[in-house]
Amino acid sequence: MNSKKLVTALIASFAIAGSAQAFEPLPAQPPVPADNPMNAAKIELGRMLYFDPRLSVDGTVSCNSCHNVMTNGTDNRPVSVGVKGQKGGRSAPTVFNAAFLSAQFWDGRAATLEDQAKGPILNPIEMGMPSEAAVIERLNKIPGYVAKFNEVFGEGGLTYDNIAKAIAAYERTLITPNSPFDRYLRGEEDALSKSAKRGMKLFEKVGCTACHNGPNFAGPELPTGQGFFQRFPTYTDNEYVKKYDFMSDKGRYEVTKKEEDKHMWRVPTLRNVALTAPYFHNGAVQTLDEAVRVMAKTQLNRDLSRKEVRDIVAFLESLTGEIPPQVMPELPQTEGMSVVGDQ
């Protein structure tokens, strides 16, 4: 093999490797941390907690209020609404397939689902509980919870850490496999429309896969806590940046206060993206086609034709997977009293 042929062969193998990395089916199971193994009782407890509005100060907001598993793991709102009608600053990311992400929240400030679950309960504009102790005090008044925590975690099982562990265990069941795209990758040629196939090629060709790669379309698999961050917007000299107010929230910088983190964001998954409108960290973009135009312009400085947008949207629609059948939890009750009031 001469050197020119060798180079060509190497490029070809890189391209294949790159392509293989860019497009992978969603695994049936997410990674599970060694210190929080899954089991049926823990998942059931986590489901109860996830749906229980008594985890909020005034009994009006549950995890499911904003990450609604009946509406694709999100609330389909620009930003979410917490207790007392307060609006959050960012759009609720879907809980589906969050288990595949190596860092949680738009700014990646939580390393694990366990860490993430602890945040909103105590956030004054989300669920508004005043302290971990107040959460434990309240759940201690609900005999069914005390018994269930002891069953799952052993005597004295009702702790704030274990609340988070149970919720995270439930969330690790919220995986959406077998999208048309996954079925196509596994050999079902007809699972994708012609438009979706054109969109898939375009998605790679124009460079979307530079960031949206891997099985969750959220970047490479990284060690837990090491989020995959990118600058957004990269190109700021365009109509979209001002129109949709992309600069006022400085992303990861708001947490780290490091100059290099300004406008850095954890790359979100594109799984089920057709069902999680509105788009971006501030939910300012109403439709998926506009979101595609915005991304092409702000990240790749590229104007897509209407047909190109249509094809990429068709491809993104093929990333809608099967939502696992959801069981409605039976929440443990208190007799003759309520544990929530008009706080």
Place this chain on the structure above:
Amino acid sequence: MNSKKLVTALIASFAIAGSAQAFEPLPAQPPVPADNPMNAAKIELGRMLYFDPRLSVDGTVSCNSCHNVMTNGTDNRPVSVGVKGQKGGRSAPTVFNAAFLSAQFWDGRAATLEDQAKGPILNPIEMGMPSEAAVIERLNKIPGYVAKFNEVFGEGGLTYDNIAKAIAAYERTLITPNSPFDRYLRGEEDALSKSAKRGMKLFEKVGCTACHNGPNFAGPELPTGQGFFQRFPTYTDNEYVKKYDFMSDKGRYEVTKKEEDKHMWRVPTLRNVALTAPYFHNGAVQTLDEAVRVMAKTQLNRDLSRKEVRDIVAFLESLTGEIPPQVMPELPQTEGMSVVGDQ
């Protein structure tokens, strides 16, 4: 039989008849109106609508938010919270067994579940939709709903009336039979504790059954729309009336503006009352034992001993029935857009 014996016999037979009327098991099925027969598809559609926050103006409140079937058909709050954090004026009554009531709402202003369902969607402080037309316009954007309404009600099926019919059909499945009390009435002598049995007798003896009779403990079965109303409070010269602010809301008078309706209220069911704290139209009373003391004083001008209260509470706890297993609905979705915004 001499006249004295005849009178005694008559009194005895009245007493038995009265007792039979006061204590009846909950039927397995509620009455179903002729113009809204139940079927599986309609119930499924109703369940979808019941859980869908997109029936509220900003996508944050569903029927289930305040009448939560995971928490005994209510929110266990003093008063409910609607869109934009607004508080309602009255405590959310449980949806369970509401199908047995001949009039709906605390003031009986709706004759049927169908009429009731139409109210909160358009109420500015509950779900806040601006008009029936706006509700239809929104659901028309969700293809899965359009198809489902046509399947259930025929072509052109998506109407405001049919939204209410579907929700009502689902609500008629929310019946809680087989409480310990019902099992006792059917001959299971051990279904009630000794305390509950004493409470049952006391409940009748002190006069609670004057209003809380019939299978739903909400008064006699009456024609649809003819609510069973009673004055509350009847005795106003006691500590409770001021302490719990029972006079500022004038009940049915607020609807009819008729003098005789001042402080008249539809008698609420006592089924599952142990699980629906806090109590009364304004949710001002935190615990069931206090609610029993309040009722005895305000309605019967009677001070109960601690033991009497304990026994009546034990009896009321025996009215907790079996909640039918709930299936989580799959809500129809929209691709590439959300139908709710930041209204």
